[in-house]
Amino acid sequence: MEHKREYWFDLGLLTAIPVRGARTVQVPRRDIAVFRTANNEVFALENKCPHKGGPLSEGIVHGRKVACPLHNWVIDLESGHATGADHGCARSFPVKIENGRVFIDMGVAAAA
Amino acid sequence: MTSPDKCRRKLVVVGNGMAAGRMLEELFARAPGAHDVTIFGAEPRVNYDRIMLSPVLAGEKTYEDIVIHGDAWYAENGIDLRRGERVVAVDREARTVTSSAGTVAPYDELVLATGSDPFVIPVPGASLPGVVTFRDLDDVEKMLEAANKGGSAVVIGGGLLGLEAAAGLALKGMKVTVVHLMPTLMERQLDLSAAYLLRRAIEKRGITVETGANTVAIFGAGKVEAIKLEDGRTLPADLVVMAVGIRPNAALAKAAGLEVRRGIVVDDHLATSDPSIYSVGECVEHRGACYGLVAPLYEMAKVLAARLAGEEVAGYAGSITSTKLKVTGVDLFSAGDFSEGDETDEVVLRDPSRGIYKRVILRDGHIVGAVLYGDVADGSWYFDLIKKHADVSEMRETLIYGQAFQGGGAALDPISAVAALSDDAEICGCNGVSKGTIVGAIKAKGLTTLDEVRAVTKASASCGQCTGKVEAVLAATLGAAYSGSSRKPMCKCTDLTHEEVRGFIASKELKSFPAILQELGWKTSCGCPTCRPALNYYLIAAWPGEYRDDLQSRFVNERLHANIQKDGTFSVVPRMWGGLTTPAELRAIADIAEKYQVPLVKMTGGQRVDLIGIPKASLPNVWAELLAAGMVSGQAYAKGLRTVKTCVGKSWCRFGTQDSMGLGVKLEKLMCGSWTPAKVKLAVSGCPRNCSEATVKDIGVICVDSGYDIHIAGAAGLHVRATDLLGHVDTEEEALEVCAAVLQAYREQAVYLDRLYKWSEKVGLDAVRAQIIDDLANRKALYQRFLVSQRAVRKDPWAERVAGRELHEFMPLAKLDIIPAPVEA
Numbered sequence: 035m036e037h038k039r040e041y042w043f044d045l046g047l048l049t050a051i052p053v054r055g056a057r058t059v060q061v062p063r064r065d066i067a068v069f070r071t072a073n074n075e076v077f078a079l080e081n082k083c084p085h086k087g088g089p090l091s092e093g094i095v096h097g098r099k100v101a102c103p104l105h106n107w108v109i110d111l112e113s114g115h116a117t118g119a120d121h122g123c124a125r126s127f128p129v130k131i132e133n134g135r136v137f138i139d140m141g142v143a144a145a146a
Numbered sequence: 147m148t149s150p151d152k153c154r155r156k157l158v159v160v161g162n163g164m165a166a167g168r169m170l171e172e173l174f175a176r177a178p179g180a181h182d183v184t185i186f187g188a189e190p191r192v193n194y195d196r197i198m199l200s201p202v203l204a205g206e207k208t209y210e211d212i213v214i215h216g217d218a219w220y221a222e223n224g225i226d227l228r229r230g231e232r233v234v235a236v237d238r239e240a241r242t243v244t245s246s247a248g249t250v251a252p253y254d255e256l257v258l259a260t261g262s263d264p265f266v267i268p269v270p271g272a273s274l275p276g277v278v279t280f281r282d283l284d285d286v287e288k289m290l291e292a293a294n295k296g297g298s299a300v301v302i303g304g305g306l307l308g309l310e311a312a313a314g315l316a317l318k319g320m321k322v323t324v325v326h327l328m329p330t331l332m333e334r335q336l337d338l339s340a341a342y343l344l345r346r347a348i349e350k351r352g353i354t355v356e357t358g359a360n361t362v363a364i365f366g367a368g369k370v371e372a373i374k375l376e377d378g379r380t381l382p383a384d385l386v387v388m389a390v391g392i393r394p395n396a397a398l399a400k401a402a403g404l405e406v407r408r409g410i411v412v413d414d415h416l417a418t419s420d421p422s423i424y425s426v427g428e429c430v431e432h433r434g435a436c437y438g439l440v441a442p443l444y445e446m447a448k449v450l451a452a453r454l455a456g457e458e459v460a461g462y463a464g465s466i467t468s469t470k471l472k473v474t475g476v477d478l479f480s481a482g483d484f485s486e487g488d489e490t491d492e493v494v495l496r497d498p499s500r501g502i503y504k505r506v507i508l509r510d511g512h513i514v515g516a517v518l519y520g521d522v523a524d525g526s527w528y529f530d531l532i533k534k535h536a537d538v539s540e541m542r543e544t545l546i547y548g549q550a551f552q553g554g555g556a557a558l559d560p561i562s563a564v565a566a567l568s569d570d571a572e573i574c575g576c577n578g579v580s581k582g583t584i585v586g587a588i589k590a591k592g593l594t595t596l597d598e599v600r601a602v603t604k605a606s607a608s609c610g611q612c613t614g615k616v617e618a619v620l621a622a623t624l625g626a627a628y629s630g631s632s633r634k635p636m637c638k639c640t641d642l643t644h645e646e647v648r649g650f651i652a653s654k655e656l657k658s659f660p661a662i663l664q665e666l667g668w669k670t671s672c673g674c675p676t677c678r679p680a681l682n683y684y685l686i687a688a689w690p691g692e693y694r695d696d697l698q699s700r701f702v703n704e705r706l707h708a709n710i711q712k713d714g715t716f717s718v719v720p721r722m723w724g725g726l727t728t729p730a731e732l733r734a735i736a737d738i739a740e741k742y743q744v745p746l747v748k749m750t751g752g753q754r755v756d757l758i759g760i761p762k763a764s765l766p767n768v769w770a771e772l773l774a775a776g777m778v779s780g781q782a783y784a785k786g787l788r789t790v791k792t793c794v795g796k797s798w799c800r801f802g803t804q805d806s807m808g809l810g811v812k813l814e815k816l817m818c819g820s821w822t823p824a825k826v827k828l829a830v831s832g833c834p835r836n837c838s839e840a841t842v843k844d845i846g847v848i849c850v851d852s853g854y855d856i857h858i859a860g861a862a863g864l865h866v867r868a869t870d871l872l873g874h875v876d877t878e879e880e881a882l883e884v885c886a887a888v889l890q891a892y893r894e895q896a897v898y899l900d901r902l903y904k905w906s907e908k909v910g911l912d913a914v915r916a917q918i919i920d921d922l923a924n925r926k927a928l929y930q931r932f933l934v935s936q937r938a939v940r941k942d943p944w945a946e947r948v949a950g951r952e953l954h955e956f957m958p959l960a961k962l963d964i965i966p967a968p969v970e971a
Contacts, residue, residue: 045959052952054698057959068959072338072672073483089714092702092762094675097491101675103702103710108675136959144962 042130042137048074051136056091056100061144066127067091068136069111071098076136077111078129078143084109084122154182157454158243158251160233160398161259162187164196165427165443167215169257172451174223180455183225184251186243189282190230192216196282197440200307200472203286203314236402238420255422255454258399258410262392262428262438267302271364271373277386280311289387293318297384300324300373302361304331306471308389309348313473315385316353323354323381325361325373327390330660335469335480337671339496339503340519342660346501347476356381392438394429409436414461416450426450432464439467468529470522479525482515482532483507495546496667499575499608503664504546505671511539524548564618573615576608581619588623596620596633610650610666613641637676639668644680644897651688658685659696673699680898683785686821687893690935697952703783706956707943708765716765717758719782720772721818724792724810724830725753734775742768752789752827754780766956769944779944785899786821787828787889790814791839795832795849804849806832809878813847813885819939820932823896823905826889841869844902845885850874854881858888858914859903867903870911873919887918887925890932 051057051070058081059066065081067090077098081091088104098111108117114124128139157173159166162185170183187193193215201207220227231245242252264279266272278288292299293315301312304326316322324331330341331348345355360376364386372380394409405411405419409431416424416432426446428438437443442465452459468481495504502520506513506528512535516528527549531538538545564573569582587593587602599616600607606616621628635641642650647666656662662681663673673681678699685693697705708716720735735755739747745759760768769779782788790813793799795806810830817828829840830847840846842862846869848855853876857869872888875881888902891914896905906914918925947953 043960043962050954050959052698052955055955057955060958060961062962065958086712087714088712089710092706092710092714094678094701095698096673096675096678104712106675140962 040139041141043140043143045129045136045138048076048131048134048136051076054095056093056095058089058091059138059143061140063144065089065091066138066143068129068138069095069100071095071111074131076129076131078127078138079109079111079114080125080127082124083107084114084116084124085120090124154180155254156252157181157183157255157257158253159183159185159257159259160243161185161257161261161427161429162189162191162193162227162229163259163261163427164193164214164440165261165447166257166259167193168444169259169426169447169451169454170223170225172448173454176451176455176457179224181255183223184228184253185220185225186228186231186233186245186249186251188230188232189284191283192220192227192229194283197472199280199283199286200310200314202283203289203311204317204474205314206474209283233398236398236423238402238423241422253422255424257450257454258418258423258425258429259427260395260398260410260425260429263395264388265391265393266388267361267390269361269363271366271370272388274364274366274370275368276366276370276384277364277388280307280387280389281392289315289385290318292385293320295384296320298323298382299385299387300381300383301387301389302373303387303389303391304328304355304357305389305391306332306335306469308387309344310472311387311389312348312353313351313476315387316351320385322352323356323383324348325359325375325381326355326357327360329358331355331357332469332471336478336519337505337517338660339505339664339668339671340478340480340517342658342664343501343503343519344471344476344478348473392428394431394436396429399423399425399429407431414449414463415453416446416462417453424450424453432462435464437465437467439469441465442467466529466532468525470525477518477520477522479518479522480516481525481529482513492671493542493546494669494671496664496669497575498665498667506545508538508542511537511542513538513545561618561621564615565622573619574603574605574608574612577604579603579605584616584619585623588620594620594624594628610642610646613646617641636680637674639670639674639677640666642666647681648684648688648895648897651684656685657689657693659699683821683823683898687935691938704785706762706765707769707779707781707783707947708760709783711758713759715759715761717756717782718760718765718768718772719750719754719756719780720777721780721814722754722777723814724790724807726792726807726811727755731775731777734772734777738768738771741771750782750789752782753791754782754789756782763956763958766948766953770948773942773945773948778942781818781943784821785824786819787814787817787826789827790817791827791829791843793830793832793837795830799832801835802832802849803851804832804854804878806830806838806847806849809847809849809854809881810838812878812882816882816886816936817889819942820889820893820936821939822889822893823898824901826892826902828885842866843869845888847881847885853877856881856884856888859906859911861901861903865903870906872911872915883925883929884918886932887928888914890928890935891917893932893935894928 054072056067056069066078067081069077081089083102085107088102090100092103093100099108101108107120110117114126116122127143130137195212195214198212231247233243233245235244242250244250264281278285299315299320299322301308301324304324312322312324331344361373362376363374365372370386372382374380396406396410399410400406410425410429412425412430412432416426418425427443445465446462449462466482471478491508493506505517507515513531518525567581571581573581584603584605593599606613633643636644682696682699703709744757748756750756790810792807792810796802826844828845829838829843831838831840832849840848842860846857855874856872858872860869861867892902892905
């Protein structure tokens with residue numbers, strides 16, 4: 035029987051990510067942006083705006099959204115969907131915080 | 147007293163705190179007389195209300211007032227209370243516990259209610275006499291004893307307990323400082339706005355608040371005398387209270403071999419890994435969560451009592467917690483999830499004049515969190531709606547006004563709502579202006595604009611928060627005759643314009659984000675990408691050296707000191723003062739370009755070399771090498787001074803009248819690093835032939851035989867505009883002073899993102915000339931203020947980064963070339 039494999043990879047301390055900012059994680063097939071909101075929630079999206087591929091990790095984080103630095107598309111951190119009149123979606127990945135450390139599910143993040 | 151009975155089950159409870167007490171109360175109500183109960187309590191007292199220790203410290207209550215279960219209660223229920231006896235061991239085989247006094251008590255069921263221990267930060271001197279925690283009555287007595295002698299107290303920890311301790315000690319006459327590691331008080335329970343109001347209230351009590359402060363040592367000969375902070379400061383202290391948090395007390399459980407993580411691990415029925423041992427209260431870890439508030443403990447106590455009484459009940463499913471601070475005169479409430487939100491999932495109400503802030507956070511039509519400050523009357527109503535997971539979409543519009551407001555019919559649009567108000571309804575709280583007064587003024591004096599109403603009635607002239615309402619009064623009074631305003635609010639977060647916000651920042655001395663958002667009644671909890679960069683700039687411009695730049699409110703280019711390109715790489719432009727360079731600099735740039743395989747090297751329009759296509763992670767190394775060769779950041783990314791372009795001038799050119807290169811270099815050295823509303827470019831031409839194109843620059847100097855013509859407000863971008871001649875000066879010194887004064891006036895007066903020509907067009911060239919050319923004293927004052935603000939930005943941003951500031955941000959958090967094999971579940 036096929037069962038879902040979870041592989042939580044330790045990315046280090048939450049405090050290594052600036053509040054209302056992001057850091058990246060490089061895996062062979064993609065760059066992933068790991069965001070930290072003002073309320074210390076974390077979200078992970080492929081570091082590529084659905085518009086023209088801008089690095090979302092460099093955008094201004096506000097609430098649970100990020101504004102892409104290239105053309106100001108606003109992307110929802112939870113779903114990866116563009117908000118407002120724009121359409122498109124950045125892929126999102128499972129992340130969690132445990133004991134002040136951030137973990138990403140490599141089973142998903144590193145998959146094809 | 148009931149006598150021991152062989153049929154009754156032997157219940158031993160370790161711990162005589164609030165969780166144990168409540169559990170027994172519940173148990174006796176459900177199954178009276180079914181258990182023989184023995185309680186071991188480490189404190190030599192009966193069960194008292196620990197959360198009321200703050201009022202005892204403040205002198206508002208006595209120990210007697212906070213006793214929950216007096217001696218009579220223990221006697222009535224046949225409880226064998228072993229006061230001051232600590233349980234030292236549990237024998238799970240024999241089902242007995244052993245106390246410090248040597249008592250061995252057998253049990254059928256054992257309940258561990260060992261609570262938590264205050265966390266003592268492990269710094270040198272932490273065990274000195276005079277260093278206390280804030281956990282039990284003994285601590286309170288020690289604090290009161292110290293307070294009676296007066297002197298200084300330092301409270302380490304700006305959470306709930308720390309602030310209550312600080313308020314109590316201040317009330318007792320001590321000079322109190324709260325030292326808090328995090329940037330804002332009570333960060334786990336409050337958002338920034340509420341934390342700002344709280345800090346203000348705490349400081350009003352004469353308590354000093356140090357946030358972002360880390361204690362590294364405690365000093366004293368024989369007793370505590372001072373503490374030392376990481377920044378090197380020492381604070382005198384006759385008393386140090388550690389209130390930095392609690393840790394579940396799970397040592398006994400661990401020694402007994404029970405499963406312990408952060409706390410004693412229990413299932414939904416509060417059973418530990420040994421089915422005849424239960425645990426309840428602050429010592430447990432349930433579904434990964436530990437609790438330090440009373441409500442969850444009582445919820446657990448109820449479930450455990452039912453279980454011990456043999457009832458079939460739904461298990462404990464975890465708690466949503468709410469917080470209130472018990473400091474007289476400070477009303478705050480927070481519950482649930484109050485993540486930073488935006489306009490789509492939060493409702494914010496601020497009343498700056500009364501110091502009120504309310505925020506309700508919604509998700510999918512349900513309230514998930516609430517933060518209230520100043521007026522907490524509806525806290526329990528919101529908390530109830532959160533716990534019930536009630537659908538509130540129907541009352542969303544009026545939700546923030548509270549329970550009393552519900553059922554009041556459909557919400558009106560703002561104009562009809564204002565039209566429906568009576569004449570004596572207050573519109574402007576700051577200046578006490580009623581609707582009738584405004585309507586009367588509009589009719590009597592024929593007012594048609596907001597500014598006129600402000601000038602005549604003072605309505606909305608203080609904090610500006612009622613601007614929307616005043617406009618609605620105008621619209622309702624004038625009807626179709628009101629053309630609406632040409633005013634453009636800054637963004638969706640406020641009705642105020644940029645100019646108004648700038649004005650208030652100066653007049654009300656608003657020095658932080660939370661101060662602006664609260665005092666000017668922002669409609670969102672923390673701004674948006676439109677207003678945040680603008681406010682950050684206004685704060686920098688208004689309070690140089692005092693306000694700390696908020697990097698996360700800056701666009702990427704200014705945050706990383708490089709220009710982002712379409713592929714996510716960056717460009718690097720070293721400064722070349724006045725457009726001058728040397729063979730050594732060029733050689734270094736060439737070497738760096740080759741070493742880092744820079745894809746494109748290009749000359750810019752501002753006489754600089756641009757290295758384009760450098761990945762983020764390489765930036766610090768590239769900068770380090772440029773710095774080593776004597777170059778600094780060219781700030782080609784900044785809304786600030788970018789370049790001063792020069793022509794050769796009289797040192798070489800046969801037409802040159804003055805030293806244009808020299809002046810250009812001086813101007814650039816004077817102005818570099820300054821932040822401005824939008825980018826600023828200068829040029830100096832050595833003669834009216836104007837080879838450096840000074841007449842399309844923000845500020846252009848054209849040298850003539852008799853001195854210097856200063857031009858301003860040119861542009862050559864999206865909009866092309868030739869400069870206006872501001873005036874003529876005779877000396878280089880004056881030229882520098884006038885240029886800097888223009889820049890400072892622009893910095894102080896312009897709307898964020900307006901180029902200099904836009905500002906000049908808005909205020910008028912004559913007005914600019916009046917304040918800089920005609921009014922010499924004003925020019926000098928502007929110049930001095932510019933020099934002051936420049937002192938704050940004298941560090942080269944590249945050098946700071948290379949030296950390690952936020953350097954880690956340039957590196958990925960993790961880099962995995964090969965994915966390790968997943969661990970089989």
